[in-house]
Amino acid sequence: MSKEEWAKAAIQGDEAALLQRIELDKLQWYAIAYSYMRNETDALEAIQETVCRIWIKIRTLREPRFFTTWSIKILIRVCMDTKRKQKRERPTKVIAMHDEINTIGSESAIAAERLDMAAQVKLLPANYRMVITLKYYRDMTIPEIAMLLEKPDGTVRTWLNKALKLLRMDMSAAKEELWDEQAKGHNAGAVPFRTTK
């Protein structure tokens, strides 16, 4: 049975077929959810919610061949909603990736910059964070992203530029902080961004 036939059977209410069809896309989903969320628990939660919505809505999908696009649109929606919820719940949590920080010397600068980037991306508004994720982490083209977000190409381009601009500003601000800490001495390079308890 082909992808489309699975999807067709799924639309007609065949649960087994739906699971089979999901099986074909699950790795791609996980990659997107994880790239956006940057942790396993949130990524899995987003996928669970996505499957739930797919299960309920599947019969409204008119074209079996659009299953992948349709499901990724739902996933993206779920991811972006989660972000908003989390933001409300814990607005100031910046970084907690302790295991990544045990590097020293010049590597630490790269690691720090990278960590910093991960943190800054996380703090972006959901739509900016999503375009950055899809463009730079998942290597999608602007038209692809526009289609998934159901926005004109121009809008996506604007979001991307604004996101990069915000990241640049945040980067320079964060670097100053980092250097301030280093100036204070004591292993600063190794633990630049641990949240204070």
Next chain:
Amino acid sequence: MNKPKDTMREQSLSALQNEKVQLIRELEMMPEAALDAAIRGGMEKGKKRSLRIRRKRWSMSMFAGALCMFMLLTGFVRVSPAFAAVIKDIPGLSGYVDLIQGDRSLMSAIENEFIQPVNISVEENGYTFTVEGILADHQRLVILYTAEGPDINRDTELMNYDLKTGEGGEVAAAIMSSHYPSNKQVAESEPVHDYLDVLMSDGIPMPERIQFSLQLGGQWLKIEFPIDHERFADMREDIKLNQTIMVGGQRITAKDAIITPLQVSISFEADPANDKRANHFIQLQLVDEKGRRYETNSGFGDLDPLLTRHFKSSYFKRPKKLTLVADGLYLSDLNLSVTVDTDQMSTITSPDNRLKLISKEETADGIDLKFDLQGLDETRQQLIYTLFKHQGHFRDASGKTYPILDTRGTQAMWSASDNKISYFYRIPKADYKQPLTFDIIQYPGYVMEPISIPIK
């Protein structure tokens, strides 16, 4: 930091690039088992949010032999040592461990050596079909089988099957198949283990013999085997309950319980004289004296008027006491209706203003109306209501009635963030005299009132 702008841009792009490299490294450690669990969890969540749709679909296809699946969705249960030991002792059974460990009725039956070995194989043109064994009682039959052949693996298309009684008659039951474990690499061709799960319809006896045909490589392979009724003849407990409870002022009677090794069935009936409609129980479960819970994943019918629910079986645990519990009851007023104007696109009257006409779309086959049920709290959101009677009618202002074209049952869409459920109904294209009135069968509403009915 007053670096030139493009340097900064480059720097952030290279930071993003580094970030991506790390990300790819992290993605290599994808937790496949957890991912599969999340997918199954999502399906279960979806089922809970749309119980109503699901039930409708079963009841429509019940006697034709519904192809649906619940066993996979019951989540992961740890393999007990006893279970593992029995599985090891019976050759050919190890392939089924992953499949049935989600179903506590089956695990417990296998631990108690309730399995009937069959071990019949047929082979044709390089394809082999084997029935290793069965589990059978008065209500449920589980057939463990294996398919092998060129290009057969877990990615192979859903295999067509046909199930007949020994005399060649239809098996009146809900039949489920395709319980593939999905957390392993797929080889090019490998034996595929699966089971058919046959839930006999109410009051239909278990056949004496079964003819099971499977389509492999374009040809039908058939195995006929007997079901040894001796094995379960005495293993059935019929309990007349006839216990009527009052919930939210409504009378509901738990009628009978049937306890067999593979299933517990309990039937319910709502009193036709009730002044509200009972829609469903909230969190229905069986609990024994040790606090063990037996959940329910399937059922035939509708609480109002008649419902049979299937529970995981407590048979081999031999509990001294068994109690049916629920947190409350979904119910709604009788004789509700909604009146809308599909020209002006307005909702004229609706019960407590929760239900609104949102949009219409003309298609080749009719007019698709979208209604939203809004402002639902978490409990209200758990149920997909049968708003309008399936294949029912509505009327326009002149009193003329028209059919609702919902050939596929209630279609609903759930939205977590907006606390609403959207419903889609198709009506014919016609020259209506506005407004239009639709009678409502089920509507959001519930009482939280702990229900407890001693079964034994």
